Amino acid sequence: MKIVIERFDRKKHYKQDYDIKKEDIINKTLLYALLFIKQTKDATLNFTASCRSAICGAYAVRVNGHAVLACDTKMKNLLGTYDDPDILNIAPIANFRVISDLVVDLEPSVESLKKIHPAIAPKDEFSPKKGCVQTQAKFDKIVKEWDCILCGCCASECNKLSADNSDYMEPFVFVHAFRAAFDSRNKNDMLHTKASVMGGLWNCVHCQECIDRCPKGINAAENIASLRIKAIKKGLTSGVGPAHAKAFYTDLVDGSGRLNEVLLALRSEGAATITKTGLVITLWRSGKLNPLHIFGEKEIEGHKDLVKMIKAAQAANKE
Secondary structure, three states, rough: OOEEEEEEEEEEEEEEHHHHHHEEHHHHHHHHHHHHHHHOOOOOOEEEEHHHHOOOOOOOEEEEEEEEHHOOEEEEHOOOOOOOOEEEEEEEOOOOOOOEEEOOOOHHHHHHHHHHOOOEEEEEOOOOOOEEEOOOHHHHHOOOHHHHOOHHHHHHHHHHHOOOOOOOOHHHHHHHHHHHHHHOOOOOHHHHHHHHHOOHHHHHOOHHHHHHHHOOOOOOOHHHHHHHHHHHHOOOOOOOOHHHHHHHHHHHOOOOOOOOOOHHHHHHHHHHHHHHHHHHOOOOOHOOOOOOHOOOOOOOOOOOHHHHHHHHHHHHHHH
16 A cells, blocks of 8 residues: 655655555554654654653644544554555644644644643642542543643644634643633632633634544533633623624524524624625525514524523523
8 A cells, every 4th residue: 555645854845655565554553654664664754753652642643634643543443444545645733833744843832721821729728738639520520631632633623723823722722721720629710711712712613623533532612612601601701702602592592592693793793794794795695694684583483492491401500
């Protein structure tokens, strides 16, 4: 079979082919396959690797356009995913600056992590003598997030980062913000929550790629949603994001039960909506928006039951 690797020698990007016998790598990991290439085919190939046990997070790459953790990806399973192909394309993870071949620059991500203050400040009730303990139930709320190894798979596939990374931090940064903010031992949860809002918390586009590609099964999208809820409960309600969320709730509960696209935009962005007149006309002509809905819509069937379900969920969440 042929493995095609996207390379970078600090001057130009290019692809290089390596012919390998499947029997040499079929029962190994992707990391082993790349080590095999480096040791037997091309010693100049650069990549990072350390523990080989899916703990250090050093070696994430893209295979056929999807991020994976090389040391935790079996070649047999990988080839099976693509129906035993004759060619595999390997590239550095996306949305990071490439340093050399499959090596990317993670320093900007480290700076993002610093902004959300990933360490906690223990409550005053704790001391070196008493310790800093919590119940198993409270620990279980954040235990999954402790599995994050900062490999970058989620960031590689994030649609928001691909479109514009100037106002949004990597998904794994929000994972660690969630872990710190929701730790029952922490006396200042708003330190991490405010930093998350400043880092683009409301700019997530809900593509769900972070969930799909995380090798540890962490739900970064859910963490982001939880941080948004905490931000609103703590009074951080200014801006388009919180207004948009409130508009959704208004339509579903206080309105007809159907999202009113006309009022949704006005409630979310206010007067700024006028700058999108061209988009409104396009949506109207395509039948996706009815200007008359500004006067309200007919209540959907089962709306009262929907409201009961939402109220019950809210009550259960308080408990």
